Structures are given as C-alpha cells and as structure tokens.
Amino acid sequence: MKPSLVLLILLVFASQLLVAETFLIGEGYATSSSTESEESVVSAYRAALETEKAGANVSSLLVKLNEAAKFLASGRMSNGSADFDEATRIAREVENAAVELKDSALSEGLQRMVFTMTASVVGMALIALGSLVVWRLLKNRYRTNTLQK
Amino acid sequence: MDVKEYRGWLIVGSLALMLLAATPTLALYLKIPSGSERFSELWLLGSGHKAEDYPSNVKVNETYSVFVGVVNHLGYSAYYNVSVKFRNQTQQLPVASNATHSALPTLYEFNFFVGNDEAWEALLNFKILNVERSNDYMIVNSLSINNVLFQVDTISKRDETRNGFYYQLFFELWLYNITSQSFQYNNHVGLWLNVTDFI
Numbered sequence: 191m192k193p194s195l196v197l198l199i200l201l202v203f204a205s206q207l208l209v210a211e212t213f214l215i216g217e218g219y220a221t222s223s224s225t226e227s228e229e230s231v232v233s234a235y236r237a238a239l240e241t242e243k244a245g246a247n248v249s250s251l252l253v254k255l256n257e258a259a260k261f262l263a264s265g266r267m268s269n270g271s272a273d274f275d276e277a278t279r280i281a282r283e284v285e286n287a288a289v290e291l292k293d294s295a296l297s298e299g300l301q302r303m304v305f306t307m308t309a310s311v312v313g314m315a316l317i318a319l320g321s322l323v324v325w326r327l328l329k330n331r332y333r334t335n336t337l338q339k
Numbered sequence: 340m341d342v343k344e345y346r347g348w349l350i351v352g353s354l355a356l357m358l359l360a361a362t363p364t365l366a367l368y369l370k371i372p373s374g375s376e377r378f379s380e381l382w383l384l385g386s387g388h389k390a391e392d393y394p395s396n397v398k399v400n401e402t403y404s405v406f407v408g409v410v411n412h413l414g415y416s417a418y419y420n421v422s423v424k425f426r427n428q429t430q431q432l433p434v435a436s437n438a439t440h441s442a443l444p445t446l447y448e449f450n451f452f453v454g455n456d457e458a459w460e461a462l463l464n465f466k467i468l469n470v471e472r473s474n475d476y477m478i479v480n481s482l483s484i485n486n487v488l489f490q491v492d493t494i495s496k497r498d499e500t501r502n503g504f505y506y507q508l509f510f511e512l513w514l515y516n517i518t519s520q521s522f523q524y525n526n527h528v529g530l531w532l533n534v535t536d537f538i
Contacts, residue, residue, distance in 0.1 A: 252452045259450040313360030321353035
C-alpha cells in the first residue's frame with residue numbers, strides 16, 4: 191500500500207476523532223453551564239433571604255430572580271448556553287444588590303433602634319420629671335389649703 | 340383627701356406611663372411568636388379563571404387551559420417548583436400524608452420565587468396529540484404542554500364504571516429547603532381527563 195494512501199486514511203480517521211471530541215466538549219459545556227446557572231440562582235436566593243431577615247424589602251430582588259428562573263427554564267428546554275449565561279448574569283446582579291440592600295437595611299435598623307431607645311429614655315425621664323413637678327404642686331396646694339383653714 | 344394618698348396614685352400612674360414609653364424599645368427585643376400556621380397554597384382554576392369549568396372530557400388535538408397558582412404563607416420569601424406529570428389510573432400518585440412525591444417523570448416545570456403573603460400564577464395549555472385505541476385499551480403517545488411536545492406512551496384500560504379512558508394531569512408543588520439545599524415535595528393537585536380520540 192502506498193504511504194500517501196496510508197497517511198490519507200490515518201488523517202481521515204484522526205479527523206473523525208477530533209469531530210467526536212468537539213461534540214463531547216460541546217455537550218459538557220452546556221451541562222456545566224446549567225449546573226453553574228442553577229447554583230448561581232440558588233446562591234442569589236440565599237442572599238435575598240439573608241437580606242429579608244435583616245429587615246429589607248426584597249420584592250425587587252424577587253422580580254429579578256424570577257427573570258433568572260425563566261432563563262434557566264428556557265435553557266433547560268432548549269439546552270442553550272446563552273439562556274444559562276443570562277440566568278447566571280442576572281443571579282449575580284441580584285446577589286450583589288442583596289448585599290448592598292442588607293447593609294443598608296442593617297444600618298437603617300441600627301439608626302431606628304438608637305432613635306427608639308433614645309426616645310424611650312427621654313420619654314421616661316420626662317414622665318418622671320413631670321410626676322415630680324405634679325407632686326410638688328399638689329403638696330404646695332395642700333399646704334396652702336391647710337394653712338388657710 | 341390627704342396628699343399622701345395622692346402620692347400612691349401618682350407613683351402607679353407614672354410607672355404605667357413609663358412602661359408605655361419603654362414599649363417600643365422592649366418590642367425590639369421581645370419577639371412574640373406568631374400564632375398563625377405556616378403553609379403554602381396550591382390551586383387550579385379553569386379557563387375562565389374560576390374554580391369551575393375544569394377540562395374533564397378532552398378530545399385529541401384540541402387545546403385546553405387551566406391556571407395553576409401558589410400562595411406563600413411561610414413567613415419568608417420562598418423558592419418553588421411546580422412539576423407537571425401525567426399518569427393513568429394505576430400509576431403512582433404522590434402521597435401527601437407522608438410527603439412522598441410520584442416517581443413518574445416530570446414533563447413540564449415552573450420554577451419561581453414568591454414573597455411572603457404573595458401569590459404566583461401561570462397559564463398552562465395542554466393538548467393530547469396522538470393516541471392509539473382498541474376496545475379496551477388506549478395509549479396516549481404524546482401530548483403538548485405550553486407548545487412543548489412530550490412523548491408519554493401511557494396506556495390506560497377502559498374504566499367500565501365511568502365508561503371512558505381516564506388519565507390524570509397532576510401538579511406537584513416542591514419547596515426549596517435552604518438547610519438541605521434541595522427541593523422537597525410539598526403538595527399536589529390534579530385533573531382527571533377522560534380522553535376521547537377524535538374531535
């Protein structure tokens with residue numbers, strides 16, 4: 191057999207292997223995107239829950255998470271990595287926004303707590319002072335009435 | 340009245356008012372548990388968006404609609420999954436009493452997030468596409484849900500009592516559990532369908 195023919199056969203065989211490997215890589219990429227995407231969405235949800243526990247209103251975060259969930263579902267139906275990428279992008283946006291919102295909520299919560307405690311202490315002090323003043327007035331009035339009699 | 344009698348009432352009144360003034364601060368630290376039950380609602384409505392006119396006798400190649408909805412009363416924002424499945428009269432149904440889901444494959448699913456005391460709803464259109472029938476048996480080969488085709492190949496024996504071939508399209512509600520980091524089966528609702536094989 192001519193060496194050039196053997197070489198040709200080997201080249202054809204090698205090209206088939208290369209094509210098969212490309213398909214395998216392609217499928218693997220789509221699968222890992224799906225997993226990554228789902229994990230991103232779950233991670234963003236956890237961040238939103240933490241933010242909610244801190245007292246923030248997370249409605250806007252849930253709206254964005256639902257957008258991400260739609261892309262995730264669409265990606266699963268069509269096995270399209272573009273949808274998974276979009277879901278991941280939105281989920282990461284949500285996670286960042288959740289962190290900021292949580293910091294803001296904690297800060298507001300602290301301010302509210304300080305204000306409430308201060309107002310309570312001042313209120314209690316005013317009531318104690320007022321009671322003392324009322325007591326003094328009553329005592330003076332009683333003394334005046336007793337002396338006049 | 341002696342002034343000393345006023346003193347007693349004044350002290351009591353002052354203490355009561357001071358307690359009232361301290362209430363907002365106490366409320367920050369004392370958490371009174373809510374007595375209300377925590378749960379999720381799952382419901383189906385007919386095409387008229389009411390709890391009536393549910394599809395029951397369905398013809399092949401005709402589209403039917405239902406609304407599926409979930410309301411969150413869990414006290415926190417929840418991540419839900421609604422899985423749509425299809426069965427004959429003998430295949431496994433979820434068992435709500437011991438929180439066991441059906442082992443049948445999910446055909447179509449919704450994944451969504453719902454805030455506390457908020458609701459989610461979606462329209463579901465389905466169509467039985469391809470059936471094979473003999474006198475006593477029917478096989479539903481395929482159906483579509485929201486224009487997505489599913490190969491189901493589900494066989495049903497004629498129900499002599501009700502005189503028809505009965506299948507069930509049912510919806511399982513799953514709730515994401517943060518601790519176990521997975522969805523857990525919660526509840527289900529279903530629609531019984533008597534499939535007739537031609538318009």
